[in-house]
Each structure stands twice: as structure tokens, then as C-alpha cells.
Amino acid sequence: xxxVSQSPSNKVTEKGKDxxxxxxxxxxxxxxxxxxxSLGQGLEFLIYFQGNSAPDKSGLPSDRFSAERxxxxxxxxxxxxxQQEDSAVYLCASSPEGPGANVLTFGxxxxxxxx
Amino acid sequence: xQKIEQNSEALNIQEGKTATLTCNYTNYSPAYLQWYRQDxxxxxxxxxxxxxxxxxKRKERLKVTFDTTxxxxxxxxxxxQPADSATYLCALDPSGYALNFGKGTSLLVTP
Numbered sequence: 001x002x003x004v005s006q007s008p009s010n011k012v013t014e015k016g017k018d019x020x021x022x023x024x025x026x027x028x029x030x031x032x033x034x035x036x037x038s039l040g041q042g043l044e045f046l047i048y049f050q051g052n053s054a055p056d057k058s059g060l061p062s063d064r065f066s067a068e069r070x071x072x073x074x075x076x077x078x079x080x081x082x083q084q085e086d087s088a089v090y091l092c093a094s095s096p097e098g099p100g101a102n103v104l105t106f107g108x109x110x111x112x113x114x115x
Numbered sequence: 116x117q118k119i120e121q122n123s124e125a126l127n128i129q130e131g132k133t134a135t136l137t138c139n140y141t142n143y144s145p146a147y148l149q150w151y152r153q154d155x156x157x158x159x160x161x162x163x164x165x166x167x168x169x170x171x172k173r174k175e176r177l178k179v180t181f182d183t184t185x186x187x188x189x190x191x192x193x194x195x196q197p198a199d200s201a202t203y204l205c206a207l208d209p210s211g212y213a214l215n216f217g218k219g220t221s222l223l224v225t226p
């Protein structure tokens with residue numbers, strides 16, 4: 001597509017429920033990144049994909065968080081047993097290649113609210 | 116530990132003036148540094164990239180400097196306009212995998 005698409009744009013869930021957030025990167029971009037932005041905070045790196053592989057999962061906050069990417073394209077970030085501290089905007093970005101002086105193109109984000 | 120520091124206080128300036136935003140970093144040896152703009156409810160948008168061997172980079176009304184000795188980058192917007200009001204983020208690549216972002220500085224340009 002022309003840009004990075006994320007869905008849903010807004011998600012309200014109850015504590016303890018599982019949520020799935022989807023990212024559709026720019027066509028042909030091999031690198032995909034997930035970040036989290038809490039209110040008034042900076043972007044917190046979660047995970048990076050090169051193709052379908054995730055060489056860097058170091059930012060995932062806990063084992064309740066997981067992500068996958070299929071077909072070198074769409075990625076899903078799953079949060080199990082959501083907690084209130086998971087409330088944030090989850091941003092996805094893609095770039096044409098892997099690490100290096102690559103420019104990231106971000107989606108508009110998925111705003112998650114855990115009640 | 117690695118840190119990226121941007122002024123957390125909002126910068127308020129009058130239209131037509133030059134806005135200067137600062138990004139300081141510690142415990143990094145970045146090969147390059149990037150600046151992004153973020154508007155409310157939107158993802159960051161790339162503005163400029165400057166490499167370690169470049170002292171200065173310009174794009175239209177934007178200018179970025181990079182001093183690897185001082186470990187600092189300055190971001191300038193000349194002839195500022197109310198439409199320039201946004202949060203500006205600097206970003207460094209610590210590991211070759213993912214960019215690390217500062218918390219950003221909010222800029223408000225008033226008519």
C-alpha cells in the first residue's frame with residue numbers, strides 16, 4: 001500500500017482479555033518495527049522483523065507480548081491477559097531494508113485502552 | 116546506560132523567528148542521527164538524517180547540525196510558521212537494529 005496501515009485504530013478492552021494489533025507495511029519493505037508510546041513518554045522499542053524473522057525481541061516487556069510476521073508482509077502484535085499498564089499507543093513502522101541508515105515510515109498507531 | 120535527552124519543556128516562539136531544538140546523547144557512538152516530527156494522534160514523520168561525518172544538513176527551512184565531540188545535535192526551523200507546531204523527536208541507532216528515540220520537544224509557534 002501507499003503507507004503503513006494499522007488496525008484497529010482504537011481498542012478498548014477489559015483487563016485480562018487478549019488483544020491483537022495488526023500492521024500492514026509498505027509493499028516491498030523488508031524491515032518492520034513495533035514501538036509503544038505511553039502518555040507523555042517517548043517511543044519504546046518492542047521488536048524488529050527482517051523478513052519473517054525477529055532478530056531483536058529485546059524490547060518486549062513480558063512474555064504476555066508476542067509478535068509474528070507472515071509472508072514478509074503483515075505483522076500481528078498480540079498481548080495476552082492485558083493489564084492496565086499496557087494502555088498506550090502501539091506504533092508500527094517499516095523501512096526498505098534492515099539495519100543501517102534507514103528511514104522509518106510509521107503508521108498512525110493503534111490506541112489501546114485497558115479498563 | 117544510553118540516554119537521549121531532549122528539552123522536556125515546550126518551546127514557544129513567535130511566527131517568523133528561528134526555532135532551535137536540542138538533542139544530547141550519552142554512551143552512544145552513532146553513525147547517524149535522525150529527526151522526526153509528530154503531530155497529535157499520528158505517527159512520527161521523518162524529516163532529516165545526518166551522518167557522523169557531516170557537520171550540517173539543510174532541507175528547505177530546516178537545518179540540522181551534528182557535533183560528535185559534544186554529543187549533540189541542533190535542529191533549526193527558520194522563518195517558523197504556526198503549521199510547524201508539533202513535537203520533534205531525535206533518534207539514534209545504537210545497535211544496528213532499531214532506532215532509539217528521545218521523548219521529544221513540543222514546539223508551539225504563535226502568530
